Amino acid sequence: MAETMKLEIFRYRPEKEKEPSFQTYKVPFREDWVVLDAINHIKDEIDGTLSYRWSCQMGVCGSCGIMINNVPKLSCAAFLKDYYPDKIRIEPLTGFPVERDLIFEMDDFMTKLTEIQPYIIRKESEEKPLEEGEYLQSPAELAHYKQYSMCINCMLCYAACPVYALDSTFIGPAAIALGQRYNMDSRDQGRDARQEVIASHDGIWECTFVGECSVVCPKDVDPAAAIQRAKVSSTVDWFKDILIPWGKKK
């Protein structure tokens, strides 16, 4: 008989039940299957009512983040064989309100992402006309921020962050890392605009440097380092403001 494996999955159907519950499914065990394959198998063959997010199946889209045995992971990158023969417990990412089954509400993250203005900002007077071509960048300048640009907005870092879990006003790891990604881009001039949010109390200063964000990041972005670097540069700003108040930037 073919080997099987048990998946214990968080269920919540607001139209039907007040409280969430767990439902256990038996799926075939295959060496080359990831947890997402098993969940897709459940959806197609066993229970069509199960709701969850997924898209690319190759760790690029960032939509399939779930808690696997209490650890935030991309379900497309977690192999069944790493858990076999034990039962796997699957829940939506912690720290977010659950909408249905494994689907959680991401509005809070989306708002924060917008606040951080994660795009290149040029001062109006220094924007060059299109005919003059692109803003050139050396490989060294690219290397400066490239690591932070790998973020896929999967929100695993938010699920891992104990500070965000306690107080969701915290801007959070991914948003700060993305802010830092643009701050460190040689073509960008928007740091002052972003500092409003990043250097605020709910920005970098809420972070207590637990570092779990960097541990769970599937793209090795290292948001914890981004936050530390932002703390150093914001502190330099602060002392400059105090010591040379007349040197204020326009």
Add this chain to the structure above:
Amino acid sequence: MAKSNEPIWWSLFSAGGMVAAMVLPVLIVITGILVPFGLAGEDPLNFERIHSAVSQKDSVKLVLFIVITLPFFHWAHRFRFTLVDVGLKSVSTLISVLCYGGAIAGTIILVVIFWNI
């Protein structure tokens, strides 16, 4: 958004952490290994000798001042966030006052002691 005054505490915190990380291992080697195993000569921690070294040299006082006070602020910042994280966020202002106040009090006490010896 209101400008945060966190940088002053954070810079004292990180300076304190760095001082502690550099000095503690040295202290452990001296007081935990060299002195107890008799590798630091006869009676290395003689009170009179250490007292005169501290009281007569301002440079020794300065180094000790840095090594002692910065870790106070490291403790204050860390302990403040630990208390907030265990659920005392509602009294976070009081916690900040007590923690940083404690570090400042410790600093003042040290200044008074150094002034008088």
